[in-house]
Amino acid sequence: MGRVDVDILIVGAGFAGAATAYHLARAGRSGILILDREATPGVHSSGRNAAIVRQHVEDAAVEPLMAEGAAVLRDGSLATFERRGLMLLGHSGTDVRTYFPRARGTGRWCPNDGTVDVAGLLATYLADQRVAFNTKVRAWEQVDDAIHVTTDKGTLACNILVNAAGAWAGRIGDLDLIPMNRHLFVTTTLDWVRPDAPCVWNTDGGLYFRPESDGLLLSCCDETPDLPGHYREDPNVLDTLARKLKKLQPGLGDLAVRSSWVGQRTFAGDRRFVIGFDPRCNGVFHVAGLGGHGVTSSWAVGRLAADLINGKQDPLAAPFAPDRLLTEVIADRHNEQELAKLGTT
Ligand SMILES: Cc1cc2nc3c(=O)[nH]c(=O)nc-3n(C[C@H](O)[C@H](O)[C@H](O)COP(=O)(O)OP(=O)(O)OC[C@H]3O[C@@H](n4cnc5c(N)ncnc54)[C@H](O)[C@@H]3O)c2cc1C
Numbered sequence: 001m002g003r004v005d006v007d008i009l010i011v012g013a014g015f016a017g018a019a020t021a022y023h024l025a026r027a028g029r030s031g032i033l034i035l036d037r038e039a040t041p042g043v044h045s046s047g048r049n050a051a052i053v054r055q056h057v058e059d060a061a062v063e064p065l066m067a068e069g070a071a072v073l074r075d076g077s078l079a080t081f082e083r084r085g086l087m088l089l090g091h092s093g094t095d096v097r098t099y100f101p102r103a104r105g106t107g108r109w110c111p112n113d114g115t116v117d118v119a120g121l122l123a124t125y126l127a128d129q130r131v132a133f134n135t136k137v138r139a140w141e142q143v144d145d146a147i148h149v150t151t152d153k154g155t156l157a158c159n160i161l162v163n164a165a166g167a168w169a170g171r172i173g174d175l176d177l178i179p180m181n182r183h184l185f186v187t188t189t190l191d192w193v194r195p196d197a198p199c200v201w202n203t204d205g206g207l208y209f210r211p212e213s214d215g216l217l218l219s220c221c222d223e224t225p226d227l228p229g230h231y232r233e234d235p236n237v238l239d240t241l242a243r244k245l246k247k248l249q250p251g252l253g254d255l256a257v258r259s260s261w262v263g264q265r266t267f268a269g270d271r272r273f274v275i276g277f278d279p280r281c282n283g284v285f286h287v288a289g290l291g292g293h294g295v296t297s298s299w300a301v302g303r304l305a306a307d308l309i310n311g312k313q314d315p316l317a318a319p320f321a322p323d324r325l326l327t328e329v330i331a332d333r334h335n336e337q338e339l340a341k342l343g344t345t
Contacts, residue, residue: 004146007031008309009158011137011149011172013038014046015294016287017164018125019302020309025128027306033158034129035151037136041122044229045166045294048263050184050217051118052199052210053296054086056110061272061319066293068300074112078299079120084196084211086113090204099198102251113199115210118295125302137165137172140284147283160309162285167228167264169288175274175325177289179264180223181230183237187215188256205248207241215258220244223265231262265292268325273297275305275320285309286322 008024010017013036021032038044055070057063073081087096089105096103132153140149140161147161163173170177199210206221220241226232238257245252268274268289278284287305290297307314 003157004159005156006033006158008033008160008162009147009149009156010034010162010164012036012164012166012169013041013122013126013131013133014044014164014166015122015125015298016166016290016301016305017162018046018122018129019298020162020164020287020305021129021302022125023302023306024309027310029306029310032130033156034126034131035135035137035149036131036133039133041126041131041133042119045263045265045290046118046122048184048231048261049118049292049295050208050210050219051115051295052086052113052208053081053116054088054110054113054199054201055296056088056108057293059272061316062293062297064316065273065297065300065304068303069297070113072299073116073121073296074114078124080117081114082116082196083112083114085198086110087198087200089200089202096200100200102192102253103200103249104251105202105248107203115199116295121295121298125298140172142281142283145282147281158283160283160285162287162305162309164287166288167266169266169274169286171228173278173284173286173288173322174280175268175286175288175322177266177268177274178225179228179266181226181232181234181262182219182222182265182292183233183241183260183262185218185238185241185257185260186212187218188258189214190216190255200249202244202248205244207244207248209249209252213258216252216255218245218255226264228264231264233260233262267291270324273301273320274322274325275301276308276317276322279323279326 089107094109165172167179201208209218274289
């Protein structure tokens with residue numbers, strides 16, 4: 001047996017890594033160390049999102065994790081939760097004007113959804129955790145039963161390496177994951193926006209907005225693949241937002257933007273989370289590809305990841321198993337080889 005410095009080493013102090021560490025500790029695991037390349041938590045996706053807690057999503061495999069996560073966030077014990085409700089526009093149902101007089105459309109009224117204090121939530125998950133900030137993981141390798149992790153501060157040996165590196169999770173875990181840039185815009189003060197107004201989501205046209213700092217926070221649901229950590233603002237996205245507003249929500253009028261930023265939502269090809277042990281390497285576990293749902297689902301994702309690390313089975317886990325990505329890679333390689341044999345590549 002070689003040396004082991006920590007039992008569980010987690011790469012990433014965003015919602016994926018923090019919530020996993022939180023649940024591991026609740027389950028009685030000790031010897032957990034989180035490493036993050038940045039000086040503070042929330043520099044990347046976990047601090048660049050819209051903070052909306054939305055439990056109804058298109059994917060039936062993801063929805064139970066959203067419902068479980070939202071139910072816990074709603075009770076407000078982890079962080080301040082505003083139960084403002086959310087209108088999912090795009091099909092017949094409730095008229096949005098009941099809740100947001102200047103908006104237009106009908107859809108599903110979700111009274112229990114809302115917004116959460118994301119910085120507070122992340123701080124709750126990280127409280128009592130050992131976190132080494134300013135520490136970048138460069139590489140890892142399996143040595144006998146341990147994983148040796150090389151960082152810019154030295155090497156550490158662990159029994160389990162948790163890859164929760166967000167946009168970098170593909171690189172850390174050799175997985176096919178794509179970071180997609182999305183812009184968020186905050187308007188100047190709008191005296192007609194009630195601070196407790198609901199979130200409104202045009203699922204058909206790709207547009208959402210909610211109250212923020214005396215104005216509105218908006219997104220036109222853009223997604224552009226980019227390299228991890230590249231947050232280039234694209235001026236064309238503001239034009240897209242203006243066009244969508246005019247078409248879908250003309251009642252909001254002309255809006256002036258006070259601030260904007262870009263964040264990255266990281267996806268597997270099938271847009272499902274990647275949660276589970278890596279079949280290629282004993283002791284490597286992924287919590288990645290949380291896309292646009294990592295705040296709402298964080299409690300449940302951390303709970304599921306901790307359960308699996310602790311050897312508990314959970315039927316919810318099957319759709320998220322990393323094996324599926326590796327099967328695709330193997331199939332692609334096989335197809336390429338077959339095509340090469342036929343001389344078609
Ligand atoms: C614009 C936008 C809007 C969103 N809106 C919502 C929303 O309203 N509701 C919702 O539920 N979700 C939303 N999301 C999704 C949510 O923010 C993400 O799913 C979630 O934050 C992902 O968390 P993470 O821990 O996987 O990634 P991150 O928060 O990016 O954390 C990964 C961490 O790993 C660290 N790291 C990376 N590489 C290394 C390395 N080599 N060594 C050490 N550390 C490393 C990084 O520094 C980072 O801190 C939104 C996302 C975006 C971008």
